[in-house]
Amino acid sequence: xxxxxxxxxxxxxxxLISEVDRLESEIRRRLLVLVEHPGVSEEFKSNSIxxxxxK
Amino acid sequence: MNFLVQAIPGLMQESLSALSxxxxxxxxxxxxxDQKLGQYEKALGITVVESATYGERIAAVAVIAAAAVxxxxxxxxxxxxxxxxxxxxxxxxSKDLTNALQLLTxxxxxxxxxxxxxxxxRATPEGVLVQYEDSRPGVAPHRAYVFRVEPSKxxxxxxxxxxxxxxxxxxxxxDWYGRCDLNQKLEVAIDVAIFLDSNNKHRxxxxxxxxxxxxxxxxxxxxxxxxARKLRKARDGEQLSEAEKDLKQKQEGVIRSCSGALGIxxxxxxxxxxFFFGLSLPAGWASCSAPLPESK
Numbered sequence: 595x596x597x598x599x600x601x602x603x604x605x606x607x608x609x610l611i612s613e614v615d616r617l618e619s620e621i622r623r624r625l626l627v628l629v630e631h632p633g634v635s636e637e638f639k640s641n642s643i644x645x646x647x648x649k
Numbered sequence: 650m651n652f653l654v655q656a657i658p659g660l661m662q663e664s665l666s667a668l669s670x671x672x673x674x675x676x677x678x679x680x681x682x683d684q685k686l687g688q689y690e691k692a693l694g695i696t697v698v699e700s701a702t703y704g705e706r707i708a709a710v711a712v713i714a715a716a717a718v719x720x721x722x723x724x725x726x727x728x729x730x731x732x733x734x735x736x737x738x739x740x741x742x743s744k745d746l747t748n749a750l751q752l753l754t755x756x757x758x759x760x761x762x763x764x765x766x767x768x769x770x771r772a773t774p775e776g777v778l779v780q781y782e783d784s785r786p787g788v789a790p791h792r793a794y795v796f797r798v799e800p801s802k803x804x805x806x807x808x809x810x811x812x813x814x815x816x817x818x819x820x821x822x823x824d825w826y827g828r829c830d831l832n833q834k835l836e837v838a839i840d841v842a843i844f845l846d847s848n849n850k851h852r853x854x855x856x857x858x859x860x861x862x863x864x865x866x867x868x869x870x871x872x873x874x875x876x877a878r879k880l881r882k883a884r885d886g887e888q889l890s891e892a893e894k895d896l897k898q899k900q901e902g903v904i905r906s907c908s909g910a911l912g913i914x915x916x917x918x919x920x921x922x923x924f925f926f927g928l929s930l931p932a933g934w935a936s937c938s939a940p941l942p943e944s945k
Contacts, residue, residue, distance in 0.1 A: 603736060610739040611731065617746035624750070 622647055772797040772840040776892030779842075794843045794892045798835065798875050805874050806831035812881040821873065829869045841871050 625648050629639045639645075734742065772795040779795055802808045809831070810818035822831055879893050 606736055607739065610736065610743055613743050614731070614739065614746060617743065617750055621746060621750050 772842075774799065775890040778892055794895070796841045796843070796875055796892070798839050798841050798871055801835040801874060804832045804834050805870055808874065809877045812877045829873065831870065831873070833870060835871070835874065839871060841875055843872065 625644055629648055774797050776794045776796040779793055806818055883889055
């Protein structure tokens with residue numbers, strides 16, 4: 595892989611990671627709102643994955 | 650609870666792609682919660698039984714939404730793990746997250762549509778007097794007691810038999826003569842709003858009521874169960890709240906005679922409406938057709 599290609603990959607990776615950070619943050623924010631909502635099921639609130647996200 | 654989800658293999662992959670495919674329809678200005686839920690269920694591969702309530706449907710959707718989010722989890726919290734992913738894998742992860750976010754956004758939207766009605770958020774087992782505002786503008790608030798009604802022990806008949814004795818329970822069955830099925834069970838807690846001033850029930854059929862309230866448990870049945878519990882409490886000499894005293898005063902005759910339940914003259918202005926998850930009242934349901942005298 596040329597230096598040029600490596601540089602392009604790094605840039606693409608950085609963009610993707612930035613996007614992933616943003617999405618994860620937004621998902622966490624929304625899940626926090628949902629688990630506080632009285633209309634959301636206990637099954638959802640007690641879901642281990644959901645708990646992991648919002649802890 | 651009648652849980653309605655039929656897990657299917659590969660659900661997450663399928664549901665996420667189905668959701669993507671359905672996104673156009675989702676954005677197509679679909680206003681009704683029912684339609685939105687239906688779309689969502691279809692996208693998620695959820696099979697809903699006919700008797701499903703809104704509450705149960707939302708719960709089912711929420712559980713599956715969590716599962717969809719799950720798919721994206723491995724890279725979560727770990728920058729080291731993330732560093733091991735190829736660009737293609739990162740791209741896929743990003744897509745997964747986008748799908749999960751879309752899912753959550755829609756879920757939030759569904760729940761937002763079913764805003765907790767503020768008076769109902771105050772419902773307690775002892776009851777509280779509230780001013781229930783009709784969702785239509787310019788309509789005066791209606792006085793109501795809101796009670797939280799816990800699930801029944803067995804069928805309603807079985808619990809009433811335990812509370813009031815076989816004789817009264819059997820009398821109830823006889824007096825209701827099929828208008829109210831006491832053999833139903835109340836499987837989840839519900840909120841009951843009892844309107845003190847309203848005498849004009851805007852509905853087409855009882856089925857419309859059930860659909861609007863998100864339940865097939867009838868208001869008459871809920872009120873009967875609630876009243877029986879309060880009567881038992883009174884007979885046991887326990888202290889009653891003001892709401893319970895008033896309810897007992899109004900309902901003792903109903904429970905004892907069951908002569909048409911809410912239809913008898915003395916209680917003609919008493920209406921019950923029941924709610925799951927504090928679903929708000931359909932516009933116009935509790936409106937008064939004419940000014941009513943103050944009722945206690």
